[in-house]
Amino acid sequence: MREHDSFGPATIRRGRRKFDDDEPRSVKREPRLTEDPDLPDTGDRWSTWDSALTGPEPYPDWVRTEHGATDTELGMLKTGKEADVFLVRRELPATGQTSMLAAKRYRDGDHRLFHRDAGYLEGRRVRRSREMRAMTNRTAFGKELIAGQWAAAEFDALSRLWRVGQEGGTISVPYPVQLIGTELMLEFIGNWETGEAAPRLAQVRPDPDGLADLWRQMVDALSVLARAQIAHGDLSPYNTLVHDGRLVIIDLPQVVDLIANPQGADFLTRDVRNVAAWFTARGLHPDVDELVERLQYEAGLR
Numbered sequence: 077m078r079e080h081d082s083f084g085p086a087t088i089r090r091g092r093r094k095f096d097d098d099e100p101r102s103v104k105r106e107p108r109l110t111e112d113p114d115l116p117d118t119g120d121r122w123s124t125w126d127s128a129l130t131g132p133e134p135y136p137d138w139v140r141t142e143h144g145a146t147d148t149e150l151g152m153l154k155t156g157k158e159a160d161v162f163l164v165r166r167e168l169p170a171t172g173q174t175s176m177l178a179a180k181r182y183r184d185g186d187h188r189l190f191h192r193d194a195g196y197l198e199g200r201r202v203r204r205s206r207e208m209r210a211m212t213n214r215t216a217f218g219k220e221l222i223a224g225q226w227a228a229a230e231f232d233a234l235s236r237l238w239r240v241g242q243e244g245g246t247i248s249v250p251y252p253v254q255l256i257g258t259e260l261m262l263e264f265i266g267n268w269e270t271g272e273a274a275p276r277l278a279q280v281r282p283d284p285d286g287l288a289d290l291w292r293q294m295v296d297a298l299s300v301l302a303r304a305q306i307a308h309g310d311l312s313p314y315n316t317l318v319h320d321g322r323l324v325i326i327d328l329p330q331v332v333d334l335i336a337n338p339q340g341a342d343f344l345t346r347d348v349r350n351v352a353a354w355f356t357a358r359g360l361h362p363d364v365d366e367l368v369e370r371l372q373y374e375a376g377l378r
């Protein structure tokens with residue numbers, strides 16, 4: 077388990093200003109010491125949208141694509157071994173149109189990703205050998221490259237699954253707004269007014285009907301993944317959020333190609349067992365073997 081639950085998902089740390097419903101938006105900024113003409117009047121900086129790889133089109137209408145949009149850091153949502161997640165408000169001051177983003181910043185520290193690298197990189201190719209060597213030897217450059225690769229892999233997986241969701245597939249993932257290097261910016265799943273993140277599945281206590289409904293959504297999502305011939309690779313009640321009754325799958329940097337990866341079927345089985353165990357502990361008794369078999373069939377593995 078690589079979760080670090082020292083703070084709950086709803087905890088907003090390091091708030092330079094309070095982030096409350098009743099807080100007026102544009103006041104309470106600390107005065108700047110110097111007037112920098114390159115900085116906007118409000119917000120911490122200009123939106124980085126223009127220099128980013130942007131998410132799948134058509135862009136949802138809440139995505140702020142305008143040149144004049146600004147980004148404001150609202151604090152940390154969660155710190156982990158491999159990435160930190162921050163809350164960012166991107167708004168267009170001229171109109172007051174606001175969007176809320178989760179900025180997931182992959183770290184390139186020494187300890188990261190070793191346990192993920194081994195099995196997961198099978199079936200992926202790294203073309204340039206200079207880069208391969210840098211990564212193998214864990215040079216600073218190599219570590220930055222690895223971190224960037226995980227960010228890019230998550231961005232790709234989310235883009236793909238979000239498109240499937242738009243085309244009528246029954247899966248919910250956060251919309252991947254943009255990617256720059258090791259930073260991924262996603263649709264914030266939670267309350268956009270209060271900044272409170274949606275709870276993880278592990279934290280919710282649904283009644284029997286709610287439980288059955290969440291399981292149905294989980295099976296639908298697993299089925300979409302199987303038909304896309306991928307396994308999540310780290311599916312758990314911690315990498316699943318529940319927002320207004322809707323199950324949202326997150327944390328997908330390590331998606332596994334079920335066809336290319338020789339251990340693909342094992343990853344799929346583990347994903348199913350991880351989430352099924354949580355439902356079983358709450359009184360639902362899904363037939364795990366039958367589900368795994370069906371998903372393997374849907375993926376073309378048997």
Ligand SMILES: Nc1ncnc2c1ncn2[C@@H]1O[C@H](COP(=O)(O)OP(=O)(O)O)[C@@H](O)[C@H]1O
Nearest residue numbers: 085154156159161178250262263264265273327
């Ligand atoms: N799009 C999002 N909206 C709201 N909260 C998020 C979002 N993405 C991540 N989080 C929060 O941050 C935590 C860590 O994110 P996750 O993608 O699981 O990274 P990791 O587990 O590698 O640290 C999640 O459990 C969740 O609480």
Ligand SMILES: [Mg+2]
Nearest residue numbers: 079314315327
């Ligand atoms: Mg996670």
